[in-house]
Amino acid sequence: MEKEILSVEQWRTIDIQISTDKTYNSPFEDVDVFGIFKGPAGEEIRLLAYWDGGNVWKLRFAPVSVGMWSYKIESTDADNTGFSGEGSIECIPYSGELAMYKHGFLKVSDDHDYLEHADGTPFFWLGDTHWTFVTEERFDESNCPKYESQFKACVDKRVVQKFTVYQCNFRDGKVNGFFGKNIDLMQETENGYVPNIEEFQNNVDKKMKYLADCGLLIAVGYAWGFDMEPNGLERYKKFAKYVAARYGAYPVAWTLAGELPGYMGDLEMNTRKWNEVAKEGARWSAYHNLMSAHLACDRPFPKIYEDEPWFDFAMSQAGHGDFDMGQSMYAEFKEMYKGHPVLESEATYEGADSNEYTSRVITAAMMRRLAYLVMQSGGCGYSYGCNGIWELQWEAGVGGIGWGDMAWWDGLELPGASQLTIFRDFYESVGWHRLKPLSEEVAQTKSFFMEASNRTQIFFTGDEKLNTIVGYMSETAMRSFVIKGVTAKAYKCWFMNPEDGTRTDEEKLLYPSGGVIEYDSNDQFANKKDRLVVLQAVED
Structure with a gap:
């Protein structure tokens, strides 16, 4: 009987399940399974399969060109014949209207000033911030009668408003007591590190897939920078490897960790350890996903990783009134990261309380000034954040970390996000990437x-x-x-x-x-x- 040829659209994903009769004490640690995919023009993609519980591994593949692809399966356990086999996949043209799949995954432009799709179409970075999307944002539940899903409501609103990036963090690690919650997505056992398969399958997977189906770039960090000390280097290296296999075929950019190099402790050591994690993530990134690091709010801006081969673009954090914010700071930042696109990743969250000597509520006008300032200073995009959404506040007056505690559905309606629709439309109308x-x-x-x-x-x-x-x-x-x-x-x-x-x-x-x-x-x-x-x- 002739084997069925699978079919998938260009840049979209297809999962290939691999099962084995052999049982491993620690499946994640004991064996690596690979798929070697060869394309119609001689392309070769070597994909790491992710362990999905029991005796099941999966390859998540996204073809980068139209035509017939062949693949074969192999592993580091040469004695296990269950990890073998070959197959074919037909890649057909993408039929939808989402720019991410019409034009392809992202890369750095030839002049290193902005990001662009695989076909050379400029990519305008307009992000919305959800730092606690795994631990706080609810996929199957809503406490606002207008919506059935908190997560989908937030994503769908921003898609309509022409946002292109969902900026978030897995928050893997032990409880840190700062804001939101951490979660043990990578668990340490007597048999070594084991991914929390139930949490990935029931929580993270459906959120990542929904974001990918909406055509958004998922700019995601592994944890917060200060999580390194209580959790350890080996844990995060294993985590980076695992999520590269599980989600690397989606449109993702790995943003390493939050607030690097940090604000206290041995910052040099912290920087070195996270650099090792980044290298491990890049090593297993079959699609060469873009990589960066979310920087701490300092003046001058931190200068780290700019010479590392894995580092693709620079993410400033102007802050929330911590320091003066003017054109000179972005000019200095661009000079510090010369040869890399720069963008603003965190500044003046709308509706939050500012970090000024005399605190005030951050308005849309204050936020808007920073957005235009970064573009007029040679930046390639801006990440928005707002009270109620950046830390996913379930209801008003309960929780929060002191910068405002608006309910998420009220934060979703703040006017600044719609003004950023105008912001993107304007810059695209004047050919922003040439300015x-x-x-x-x-x-x-x-x-x-x-x-x-x-x-x-x-x-x-x-x-x-x-x-x-x-x-x-x-x-x-x-x-x-x-x-x-x-x-x-x-x-x-x-x-x-x-x-x-x-x-x-x-x-x-x-x-x-x-x-x-x-x-x-x-x-x-x-x-x-x-x-x-x-x-x-x-x-x-």
């Missing part, structure tokens, strides 16, 4: 009575030929500017309100003189809302 920060020699803020500062300066980006120029004016910024070195004869100039996306003024034509554009506004003090200004070259 670079303009120096003060090229773009100058006109200030009549003081030197321009982070509070008063307009932050400009432009493409190589200055055919498209974008400026962001915070609510405290001046409204007049000079642009030098332009070559077009005329520019269409328009303004946009980033709060609601409306254009605030009629388009006007500006005519450079001697390669210089000068714009003088008459609303320096009348209109103290943030604004975007766009100049686009036109033929006169």
Whole structure:
């Protein structure tokens, strides 16, 4: 009888189950099982199978090209003939509309300034933060009558709002007493380390699959940085290996651990140990999933791992009012991680209480300023967070860690997330990946009575030929500017309100003189809302 040929769409996953009659004392520790997949153009992917309980292992495979793939199974236990066999898989074109599968998994762009899909399409990082998605977010339950599932409600809302990244953490480890809960996803037994199969099957699997089915990039860390000391290096190396096998065929980016290198204890040792974990994760990453580390909130920003082969992009944490936040900090960060895309991974969680000497509730406007500031400083994306969601607050007034305790369904409706839909739409409309920060020699803020500062300066980006120029004016910024070195004869100039996306003024034509554009506004003090200004070259 001819063996059935399996079929799957490009970039989507198919699971191949492998069973054996042989029993191992510690299946996870005693044997490694592999699938070697060969594609139509000579591609080869060597996948580690994940142990799924009992005598069952599974290969999770996502073909990267259309056509016939062959595979064979082998293992480190040469005497076990149960770990053998061959098969074929037909990869057919993806038929849906999700960008992740239309354009393929992610990589770093050739100029190392942003992330892009396999086919070269730029990827706009717009993340939503759910640090406790495994331990706190409930898949089959909701205490809000509008929704049947807390987890699905949060994900579905952000998908509609055009978010592209779900930023989270497995929180593997013993209880740490900081925020949320940890969970023993990797358990230490007398026979060595054993994955918590029941927890993976009944909790983590369905969340990871749902996120993948929504086409989101799952940016996930293994644990929090300070979890290393009580749990140990070997545990996290084993964990990194296991989740690479179980979830590496999904659209994932491994973000190592939270708040690295940390704030107390032996930070150098902590950094070295987590580096070993990252190397182990990269070793088993058959799809070369992107890797980074969620950094601590320090000034200057921590500079770690930038020269490591596994390190792909840099994630700053500007914080929640801990320090001043201006363009200079992102310029310094970009210089520190030269040769890597940079993005903001944690700043000004909307609705939370700020970490300032005089605490205040963080507004959408405060959050929005940081989002535009990072893009105008050469960043490639922004991760949003909000009260009630970042730590998954089941109900108001119960729990929380002191930065606000809004119920999750109220946090889900805060206005800033919808304003980030406008943020993404705007940048994609102006070709954001071609825009670079303009120096003060090229773009100058006109200030009549003081030197321009982070509070008063307009932050400009432009493409190589200055055919498209974008400026962001915070609510405290001046409204007049000079642009030098332009070559077009005329520019269409328009303004946009980033709060609601409306254009605030009629388009006007500006005519450079001697390669210089000068714009003088008459609303320096009348209109103290943030604004975007766009100049686009036109033929006169």
